[in-house]
Every structure is written in C-alpha cells, then in structure tokens.
Amino acid sequence: MSQTNTQPASLPLRTVKVDYLTRVEGEGGLYVRAEGGQLREVKLNIFEPPRFFEAFLRGRHFQEVPDITARICGICPVAYQMSSVHALEAALGVKPGPEIRLLRRLLYCAEWIESHALHIYLLQAPDFLGYDSAIAMAADHPRVVEQGLRLKKIGNNLLELLGGRATHPVSVCVGGFYKVPRRKDLLKLRSDLEWGLQASLETVRFVTGLKFPNFAPDYEFVSVSHPDEYPMNERRIVSSGGVDVEPAEYERVFVEEHVEHSTALHSRKVETGTSYFVGRLARLNLNREKLMPRAREAAETCGIAWPSRNPFHGIVARAVEMTHAYEEALAIVEAYQEPARSREEFKVHAGEGSAATEAPRGVLYHRYQINDRGLVEFAKIVPPTSQNYRRMEDDLRLYLPGILDRPEPQIARACEDLIRNYDPCISCSTHFLKLKLDRE
C-alpha cells in the first residue's frame, strides 16, 4: 500500500537540500525538489570518497582477508569477517566442524547484540520519544539509556572474549579460529546473558509501545535463509518475490550500478530493475518461524502482524532479533565444549567462492578468486547499505509528498527518521540533517 500524496496546487516550487547527513557512518546528503505540490526529484547524495577495499585486497594472501575486511566497519566487523571466510572456504573447499560453526554463530550473536542495542536505545529511540539525541533523552529516561548501555556492553564483552577485542576482532581465520575460548571463560558470561535475555524481552515490550507512522510500501524483502536456523552465516538467498538462489548465483539476480549523484553503488534486481529491502525487517518477515522459542513468542505476541511492510517496525524486529541473539548465545555458551582443534588444515589451490551472511543491517555478499599461491586475484563486496540506497530513495518518493507542506525542520526530521529505519551505517546517529531550504 502506498501513501496518497495529493498536495495543494498552490504550493510553490520547493527545493529541500540537506547538505550533510551528519552523525552517519559516511558522508551523504539529501536533495528534494517539488513543484506545485508534486514531488519531482529525490536524491540520496552519497559523496564519501571510495575506499577501494576490493582493489587493495588483490595480491593479498587469503588469510589476510578476514582481518582486512573487518576494518570496513567498526559496527559490523564480524559480518565482513564471516562473509569473507565463508566465501574463501567455498573457494578452497574447506568445511569447518560443528563446534567452529557454533562459535561463529556466537560471534555473530555478539555483533547483533551490540549493534541492535546501540541502535534501539541510543540512536532510534530518541526519534520515537521526541528527543534530539540520546543525551537529551538520558536526562528524562536514564533507566532506558542505562539498560541500552548495559545490553550493548555485554555484546562487546562477548565479542572481545571470542574475537580478541571488541572492535575489529582478530581471531577469525579461514578454516576456523586462530584461538578458541576456554569453556570456563565463556561460562563467566552466563549470568550476563541471562540478564540480557530478560532485558531484551523487556525491550520488545518497550518498542512495541511506541507510536509508528502509517507507511507500508510494497517491498520485496531479501535475506539469507537456512532450513533450520535463523539466518546469520548461511545459506541461500531468498526473497518475498520468489528469489531462491545459492550465493554463487547472487550476481545473476542482483546488480550494482553507478548513479550520478552517489559515490556509493546502488543495487537493483537484474530482471526487473527494481529496488529491494535487506535488513532485520526482511529477515524477520522471511524467517520468523526459525527464531529461538522465546524470541518467537515475543514476536508473535507483541501485537504486530508479521510479515510487516511498515519500515518503522524495524525497531521491533531489531528488539526481537536481540532477544534471539541473547537466547542463542546463552544456549551455545551452556552447551560449549572446547573443540579438539581450532581450525581445519587444508591445501591451498586456485578457486573461486561466494558467500552471503547477515550483517546486522542486512545481506552482505562477498566473492573472491584466488590463485594457486593463495593470493587474491579478484574481490567483490556488496554491503547491505548499498543494496538499500535505491529502496531508501523509493521510500522517500512515497513518503515526502505527504509531508511537503510542513515546515522545513519537520520535513528534515521526517526524512531522517525514515532513513534511520534502514541502515545504521547511514542513519546510525540521531537527528543528523543540516537542512537548507531554497524557495523559488
């Protein structure tokens, strides 16, 4: 369902320029032009300089790749490590054992916990509660902020234990881990994880009590999907529009392309040219029957009818996923037995491999070609953010006409709120628009 966007014909030509999307991961702005109440142009202008990771991975040894790609993002380094090791293991025919597989899911749980807690409590809650920032919100809602900080801190601690440090972890390698944790060390986190699970359930109740705008475009949701597990590390890529492919077929279905107003690539479906939606709302809509029991119960009883096409329900999906991550982390920690060896041995040979895993903000696709010396000859990385840009612009086209008669600060605020639903790497900070309005 799209919004109806009829505007009074007397409205003049209006140009809304947002020079800087501030407090975001990266640099971008927003340009909007309307004439006579009709929206003419929307550009999410991403002008951050290219970072060239794909180029400087070439010639590197494959075992360097997980540590290099982890540097792409300070919030989701695990996702970049996971997609790279899975793709390289596919290229080399390496299959880590079940203990390693579980530890990687535990690592991913840690990242989801810290990322989701950050975005629910410190970045997006101020939107719904009417504050300019988490700092302003903290004065009136100290308990809410303290809870968010503690939930996040536990994720950090788990990530540090597994990854060697809380940001840009260094323990992951192709074949497994350089070092695995001791059972006794993991068990020390059990009481924190138990608290986190309860606090996450409380979080679901908190966010479902928020007031959501009525906005529900006709999205095509895309996510990784596994037959038995809520998607993190593997396996196929599916969509609400009928896509169901192996990661190796990703580039047959989805394509990135340059657009004039953005240094970031925009993705679209090859066949239809249309945008699609990746992220926690897509994951939940497509995989909710695979949630851990308490997370699933929370989703089913929270009052939102899933699947939901309202992007503002993303904060609820995030809270449900944080519950899932705590619940699964607790189960893995309690059952954990130290593996006999931390990584598989294998012979290096030339090959090509692809993988898609679920970063907190959506599908992250990697493909590598390596030569018989184990050096990278080609690398392709498609982050979730670039997959969502076109969809964000489509959303703004649908959303903006209904609010163009408002004062500029309100328009800017509404745009920010909408974008923040999508992707913490774009909307990761609160209230970030520096608005410039030209009237003609």
Next chain:
Amino acid sequence: MPMRVVGCGNAWAGDDSAGLEIVRRLEERGGCPCELLERPQAGVELMEVLRGVETVLFLDAVSSGAPAGTLHLVPLPSAVIVPRTLGAISSHGWGLAETLRLMAALRHRIPRLGLLGVEIEAALPGTPRSAPVESAIQVVVERFAAFEEFLAPEGQWDWVTPRRFAPGEALCSLAKGEAPTDKGGF
C-alpha cells in the same frame, strides 16, 4: 585507584604515537601505581574509561604551533587545546565531549580529566618519531613519579589552569618539587 593514564594516538603515524609510546614504556618499566591503558574504546564505551577512578589523564599528540617536544598540561574539557584525536575516536563522531554530556545526563560521577599533550613535528604514516618528540617521551617516562605527585589532589597543579612546558626543562623542575614555569602563557 588514584589515576588512570590513557595513551592515545596512531602507533603507525610517527609523532602521533607519542601517547601510546609513553604508556608502553611505563608498562615495560613497571612499578607505576597508575592504571595504564593503551587506548580508549571508541564511542559510548569511552564511558568505561571514565568510571571508577578519581583522575583520568590522557596522553596524546598535540599540534598547536609550539616547538616540537613542548609538553602541554591541560584540564579537560578545554577551550585552549581542542583534543582532536579524542574528539574523533568514534567513527560516528562520538567523542569525549559527548561522553561527558551523557554521563552528566545520567548523573554519573565524572572524574578529574586532564590531557598531557606532546607537541609534534609531523604525524605521517610509516615515519619514525622526530628527535624532539623522542626526547619529550623520554623525559615524561623518566620523571613520571614526580609528575604524578604534581597531579595528585594535594599536588601543585590546580586542575584549572592550562600549563605549557618548554622542551626538556619543565619536568626537571617537577622532580625538584618546584612548580613548573609557565612559559606558554596560553
């Protein structure tokens, strides 16, 4: 714990590594009653650095136009020297100022905060530290006990007034129990 000393900077960018190097050498020498930390966490985790101690002293590179090797002792937050490294430690622009505001909003106790800055010559990736900065690092490490005494609650620094010490001499006077000469005047 009387004081937490936090080294900041980039280990691979010449003089920018000064703060990290001081902490590394203090750790290597041992016997320092302070808690030594080699770099703060980014983002809201910076709150952890500020909890549970009376005093936090950041060690970092400074670029103010003074001669390289000059030491700057500045209470934080300060309008005198903008702690650029601290302000940019988060990829989201969340720095010390934001952390202090959040702590105040949450009614957390904020420790005394200071910056010991080492004036740098250059901070270029892959380059060695300059000679004046090496000398300044050496002086700080050698005289650190006297420096701690100077910064203690009953010490001579008032934790209000920024001080600047010319290369090579300021901490010598600290070692003698004398107040340093303020040659910078800020």
